[in-house]
Amino acid sequence: MAWTKYQLMLAAMMLTTGSINTLSAKWADNFSAPGCHDSPSHTFSHPFLQAVGMFLGELSCLVVFYIMLCHDRRSPEPKINQGQSFNPLLFLPPALCDMTATSIMYVALNMTSASSFQMLRGAVIIFTGLLSVAFLGRRLVASQWIGILITILGLVVVGLADFVSGKRDDTHKLSDVITGDLLIIMAQIIAAVQMVLEEKFVYKHDVHPLRAVGTEGFFGFVILSILLIPMFYIPVGGFSNNPRQVLEDALDAFCQIGHQPMIVLALLGNTVSIAFFNFAGISVTKEISATTRMVLDSLRTVVIWAVSLAVGWEQFHGLQVLGFIILLLGAALYNGLHRPLLAKLPCWTQGEEDSGEREGLLSAGRGSVNEAS
Template identity: 85%
Template structure:
């Protein structure tokens, strides 16, 4: 079935904004400017300030939800399903997970390349699958276990590519690259906990996706904004790249923005893109399919990699390409993208039917599950 112009627009919007989200965050990290009190010029290394901007983008989804709700109520026959009433505090635990994982990933993005950052986020499949078995009682089928093991292999390849490039690339020290990669994988453990919490406690209340994203953004934005105050006084030594070597120096960030307004453009790109990316992702799931959304989310890794190469942000490494392909295969196996092909083969049709189990339940989880990217 041919896609409509609106569906093509949504797919393009998701692919574009998803790519801009990571690229703009990396772009901000590459700026240098003077800080407060005429401190020497230094790189813009403020991951927690960037995370606040990302949550502001998610919070805007709540504004969009209420705008759509007001517009729908003006119709003679309202059609918008707002879901059941719920306690907003249900979103606090997953929001805290989202806040922690996002902050760690922005720290890691300072240490490694944008493409490796995006590829290594595929590790979320491993931990989501394992936690789903442990805490949700889910039974993974053979192809999902295979997808997990293939994903592990792909992560090893990407990690080796970074290890090799770290010896040749002066822009990132080898120790920083390895630490950054490990931090990204650590963040995926927390992101997986977030997904399991959302599935167990949140989505059973049939909350509208825009409302879910916006409510988590609300908690993340205000909590992390308040945490910037104690972060300003917590010394972390050489772990931090800001002049005072504290966990986060928000004042230094604003001073650098004042000396180099281009940083605002990068931060604004991150904030706006995450809002449109969430909207486009939800709309793609609704208008086309959740499978298409997963494919587009994987394709943005290619876009990020190609743009990074074109801009000279990183060098070409064949092992990284191979690792990406293996990660793509692992994600396809875990998410069942191979099943339509196997279903056409007579000898494999029965195996596909057994693997699918309860298709209605799987479709519900795919439709309601929010792809992590927000970064």
């Protein structure tokens, strides 16, 4: 079936804004500028402030939801289903997970390449699958277990590629690259917990996706903004790149922005793109399919990788190609993208396998609604 112009626009928006989200965050990290009190020029290393900007983008989805709701109520036949009434505090636990995972990932992005950052986020499949079995009572079918094993293999290959490139490149120290990769994997465990919490406590209330994203964005923005105050006084030694070597120096960030206004453009790109990416992702799932959303999400990894190579942020490594292909295969199997091909075989019978993969697709479509970066 041919796509309509609106569906093509949504797919292009999701691919473009999803790519811009990671690339703009990495672009901000690559800037160097003096800080406060005429401190020497140093890189813009402010992951927690960047995370606040990302949650501001998610919060804007709540504004969009209420604008759409007001417009819908004025129409003769309202179409928006608000779902059941719910306690907004239900979103607090998943929002705390989102806040923690996002902050860790922005720290990791300072240490490793944008392409590896995007590829390693595929690890969320492993932990989401295992946690859904343990806490949601879900039964994974054979293809999903195979997908998880293949994803693990892909992560090993990407990690090996980073290990080899870390010895050759001057952009990142080998120790930083390894630490960054491990932090990304750790963040995916927390992101998987977030998805399980949403599945168990939030989605049974049939909350509108934009409202869900916006509510979590509200909690993340408020809590992390408040936490910037104690972070200003917590020393972390050599772990931090800011002159005062504290967990987060927001004042230093604003001083750097004053010396290098282009940083604002990178931060705005991150904030605005996450809002449009969430809207486009939700709309693609609704208007086309969750399968298409998974494919587009994989394609943005290719775009991020291509742009990073083109602007000289990283060098080409064949192992990364192999790792990406393996990760893509693992994600395809886990999300049931092979099912339409198998359905054409005369010996194929739709049964438990078909049901399990459809469940996996739905889970993937819901779980990636508030994906960060």
